[in-house]
Amino acid sequence: MEARLETEVCVIGGGPAGAALALRLARLGHAVCVVERHAFPRSHVGESLTPGVWPLLDALGVVDEVRRGGFLPALESLVCWEEPTGRRVRGRAGEPGLLVDRGRFDALLLGAAASAGVRVLQPAVAQRPERTADGWELPVLHEGRRLVVSARFLADASGRTACLGGRKQMVSARTLALYGYWRGDTPHGPETRVEAGPDGWYWGAHLPDGTFNAMAFVDPELLRERGIGRRTLESFYRELLGRSSLLEAWTAPRLVGSVLACDATCYRDTVPIERDRIKVGEASFSIDPLSSSGVQKALQTALSGAVAVHTLLARPEHAEAALRFYTEDQRSSAEQHAAWAAGYYRDARSYQERPFWKRRALAPAAVAPLEVRPPLSEDGLSHRRWRLASDAALVDTPCIVGDVIELRRAVSHPRLGRPVAYLEGVELAPLVDWLGQVPGEGLTMPQLADSWARRMPFRRSVAIMGWLYRQGLLTEVTADGPR
Known part of the structure; x- marks a missing residue:
């Protein structure tokens, strides 16, 4: 007989968005199950967290665990952007940002969800979900057997793959991130490095395990024009880094492991929520990596999404307000980040006529600029x-x-x-x-x-x-x- 698991909410994906959504819903009194494909800790790109993440971690009740996680504070950045010469930028007073091991960070959040009563199936492969009269049925392959999860509500936190499908609207030019991990003899300072180049931009940071992540963000068309494939990806990546100063963070830098590539295009889902399902994190929308706020936005979508889901389940008379709130919140966030990123791409004046930079400086402003008004303290x-x-x-x-x-x-x-x-x-x-x-x-x-x-x-x-x-x-x- 086929094994079955009954739950109120089933979350597909146990990354930051899925774990945070499950944790918050469990604390609001809902029975929640998370289906996560990978065993944790897993390797995952996206290690930089801005100081804005701390209020979100506090809302989730995991600040102390994160403080004990052994992650590195992000205190200073070396930025070569508006002008070719670099400048040092220190964080504002207060809590610094963090450079985390995403494997440990993600495991920490999912562990907090499990401690709050969330049922975690991991590693488990979610198959195609089907709507029923009472909600959803999700076939899952777990521990060598097939299990059917029956849920009243389904949450897609599976990232860019978006297991629930849907239509994504691009809000940026297509962007590809090439990255690898490096070690060297002597690290030259702990600062994060950000640099503009003629055909893309670069980001690099020292990580808690002693490696240095060096990333290059470029147009996919550049690889096609050059005929770059898997066999030539590493040499092309090294060529790109050779045009930057990223590897000056080390004496005698050497690549550890393979060069990897991932999509970094910004988009938003046109229908992020319905009465019986929701998309959170990158299943809902993706922002420009220039902000280093991907994890922060994932947590924000989870927290606002949890309130929307709770409203749909516990106060169905407010369903229309919940649907409108989450939809407008996601659209507004995507538009604001697109406008913010476009402004920063325009600031790279040395390369403003290059195709890469022109394409990314075109996003319209999300809000009309305010007139400059004198302060109220002005005499009269x-x-x-x-x-x-x-x-x-x-x-x-x-x-x-x-x-x-x-x-x-x-x-x-x-x-x-x-x-x-x-x-x-x-x-x-x-x-x-x-x-x-x-x-x-x-x-x-x-x-x-x-x-x-x-x-x-x-x-x-x-x-x-x-x-x-x-x-x-x-x-x-x-x-x-x-x-």
């Missing part, structure tokens, strides 16, 4: 009269409220990337409602802030008023009317 400015801008409006938008997603009124404006419902923990809608009733002659900034004193501390009202002013949501009223 705070005593001018103001009212709500005519193009500001309140719209219903999905928001996280506790552990579920509900519709809330939010302020919308052409200069905002997306509607904003809360600021500094304060709901904006009642404040904007009141601003819309300010008389035509307007009020001064102190008068506006003082009118909110019953709702919140005066300092907080001043801070919110300042934000509205900087975002262009307040219009000055003059003798000739608003301007």
Whole structure:
């Protein structure tokens, strides 16, 4: 008789996105099973984590485990980008970024999920899932036998392969990453290295196991033009690195193992969530590796995805809000990262006419640029009269409220990337409602802030008023009317 496993949520893929989603859903009270193809620890590229990862690790409750993981702090970078000469860039004050062994890091997250009660099938091969009247059935090959996992909800965290399929929309030029691991006699400094070149860019970093990962990001067309195949990949990779200063991180550098290649093209899935399934991590969208934020974004999609899934399962009356929230969140993130990356590609002025750089500097800005406004502290400015801008409006938008997603009124404006419902923990809608009733002659900034004193501390009202002013949501009223 065929073995069966019943669960509420089945997650395909146990990388950072899958493990984080499973961990969070388990803590929200759901029965969760993870199906992971590989035994851990596994080799995986993507070892650089920005400081922005710490709040996400804290939300997952794994900060202490990561601190004890023996990973290296990323304190300084040697950057050759805007100009040919390099400059040293130190991280901001506070927690540094990390250079991790992805094998150990991924195992740590999946272990935390298992400790929270998640059933982990590993190594196990997920086959083609099928929808049923009650959810999904997923055939799995595990420990030499066939097992059918029955689940109410299915999550695809299988990475770029995206076992649930779907249509991916490219948001960057096609990019190929070539990489290898190096050792040498003497390391020259622990800094991460980032460098622009005529036909691509380079990244290199020392890793916890004593190796140095050197990567080159190029157009796939360059390999086709040169007729590069498996047999000539290593020589081409060495040629690329020879045009950079990456290997100056070592005395007598020598390659350890084979040269590898992986797709680094940016894309987003056009339908990342439905009522009975979701895609997280790179199954949903991929960002430019220039940001070194791939793992961070994977964790963010998992955390926002967990709230969306929890809402669909526990509060189905808010299903439309959950679907819209996750879809808009993914689209906004992909667009913002594409615009950010395009700006940095434009900054490589030495190569701006080269095809590689031209293709990547074309992404449109995600948000219209703000006009430069003088600070509120400027003499006389705070005593001018103001009212709500005519193009500001309140719209219903999905928001996280506790552990579920509900519709809330939010302020919308052409200069905002997306509607904003809360600021500094304060709901904006009642404040904007009141601003819309300010008389035509307007009020001064102190008068506006003082009118909110019953709702919140005066300092907080001043801070919110300042934000509205900087975002262009307040219009000055003059003798000739608003301007």
